Amino acid sequence: MIDKKEWQDVTIDGTQYHFDTLNPIKAFPVSVKLGKLLAGALKESGKELTSLFKESKKDNVGIDSILSIIGRLAESVKVDEFNELAQTMISCVKIKGENDTGFRAVNYQQDFNGKIMELYKVLFFAIRFNFADFFVERVSTLVEKVEAQVS
Numbered sequence: 001m002i003d004k005k006e007w008q009d010v011t012i013d014g015t016q017y018h019f020d021t022l023n024p025i026k027a028f029p030v031s032v033k034l035g036k037l038l039a040g041a042l043k044e045s046g047k048e049l050t051s052l053f054k055e056s057k058k059d060n061v062g063i064d065s066i067l068s069i070i071g072r073l074a075e076s077v078k079v080d081e082f083n084e085l086a087q088t089m090i091s092c093v094k095i096k097g098e099n100d101t102g103f104r105a106v107n108y109q110q111d112f113n114g115k116i117m118e119l120y121k122v123l124f125f126a127i128r129f130n131f132a133d134f135f136v137e138r139v140s141t142l143v144e145k146v147e148a149q150v151s
Contacts, residue, residue: 090108
């Protein structure tokens with residue numbers, strides 16, 4: 001069982017972020033979309049994606065792992081769907097910019113303008129933070145199914 005926190009503060013690329021959990025009304029549809037994305041990506045390369053997720057659970061997750069996971073998932077999603085998913089995930093994040101005295105809501109367009117890699121890192125952390133339990137169960141189950149089909 002994964003110990004679930006209600007919130008977590010993290011510094012990503014020198015910027016402080018506050019991550020809250022998504023409420024169930026937002027989290028459930030996201031989990032369904034993520035499940036479909038994972039299923040599609042696992043059909044293509046289940047073992048590789050699984051090892052990337054295992055690697056991502058380490059605190060010193062490498063940028064190559066993040067990019068590989070995002071790349072695999074992005075291959076099976078439309079741009080509009082990805083943008084909608086990203087905006088939903090960002091809704092649970094607050095930012096403390098260099099001129100801010102405290103955390104404030106993220107302005108998706110302004111705060112990440114010219115910082116697409118930072119956006120991916122924030123999205124990846126938001127998904128990992130909100131769906132760690134889902135990923136562990138879902139990925140291991142899907143990998144077992146993929147391995148059974150390959151064997």
